[in-house]
Amino acid sequence: MIPQCLGTLRYLFVLDLQMNNLNGIMPRNFSKENQFETIKLNGNQLEGPLPHSLAQCRNIKVLDLGDNIIEDVFPNWLEVLPELQVLSLRSNKLYGTITCSSIRHPFLKLRIFDVSNNNFNGPLPTSCIKNFQGMMNVNDSQLGLQYMGWRDNIIGKYYSNSVVVIMKGFDIELTKILTTFTTIDLSNNMFEGEIPIFIGQLSSLKGLNLSNNGITGKIPQSLSYLRNLEWLDLSRNQLRGEIPMALTNLNFLSVLNLSQNHLEGVIPNGQQFDTFGNDSYEGNAMLCGLPLSKSCKKDEDQPSHSTSEDEEESGFGWKAVAIGYACGAISGLLLGHNVFFFGKPEWLVGLVEHMFNMRLKRRNSRAGANRRI
Missing domain, CATH: 3.80.10.10 (Ribonuclease Inhibitor)
Known part of the structure; x- marks a missing residue:
């Protein structure tokens, strides 16, 4: 006692x-x-x-x-x-x-x-x-x-x-x-x-x-x-809400534990916050960003968003390519069909001879006879 x-x-x-x-x-x-x-x-x-x-x-x-x-x-x-x-x-x-x-x-x-x-x-x-x-x-x-x-x-x-x-x-x-x-x-x-x-x-x-x-x-x-x-x-x-970005100004902070709460949003980075591991944030299902393996949705959407903006600025997006490819394929088929059944069209021969400064040899005698007539 x-x-x-x-x-x-x-x-x-x-x-x-x-x-x-x-x-x-x-x-x-x-x-x-x-x-x-x-x-x-x-x-x-x-x-x-x-x-x-x-x-x-x-x-x-x-x-x-x-x-x-x-x-x-x-x-x-x-x-x-x-x-x-x-x-x-x-x-x-x-x-x-x-x-x-x-x-x-x-x-x-x-x-x-x-x-x-x-x-x-x-x-x-x-x-x-x-x-x-x-x-x-x-x-x-x-x-x-x-x-x-x-x-x-x-x-x-x-x-x-x-x-x-x-x-x-x-x-x-x-x-x-x-x-x-x-x-x-x-x-x-x-x-x-x-x-x-x-x-x-x-x-x-x-x-x-x-x-x-x-x-x-x-x-x-x-x-x-x-x-x-x-x-x-x-x-x-x-605790709820986001982790204040201003906490990164705590230059002497060596131990941080915010685990097992209901915090959400992006984990701040920079200075002392770059030294904290997963255990500082575990148990907060809505938190994202480093050091957690869960990346933020904004980060995932960012590359596709920037790519779409580049396409719109250049005017050479995937829609324009698809349309051009389809039109080219249809034109090629029609032109091939015409050549196969009717020989070289006069307008196409003239266009090629004018562009390349040359004369095309006439291999089709029937086409040549028709031309002489």
């Missing part, structure tokens, strides 16, 4: 008990004077609801409670924590809708938001996402690479925060978390509705995973504004 007294340790900065066999309910009595900056209880067997006293951890930056059996609604009361940067509640038994209250800036500094593999339903949490200021215009280039952590200035030791995320389709443990790393993972729930247009405002976002939900509507063109995006997973939803 996890000790309930852990929440009363006033001068503890890091509580890291991840990947153990702890069970029971979480500590219920986090004091107002606590100094916690990191609480990591992920990978245990903790159960029951989340303690509201966590809202008193005003200095906390990393809260990782993933991979437990916690059963509760979404803790929107955590939105008041001014320093929270990492919130991972993945792989629990959380349920209900996700909403944020009416405070001005909920989750002000949040950069990693992972609620995947739960039982959340209803619309996507737009009231929260649109206020993720920590995912907009993050720029630490002037300070160099920095990691989320805690340093004890007295003994000179440094603690590096870590977190497990689904990155580019794989479960990866980030042993150090860059302060510029931003990701949203809402996968494997029962969310519905359309992808909000304003999600394109999260310009520093590196990963977006909305897979395996009931999301409908079209892929918003505003996703093309996520110029730092490295992976995008919208698979196993109910």
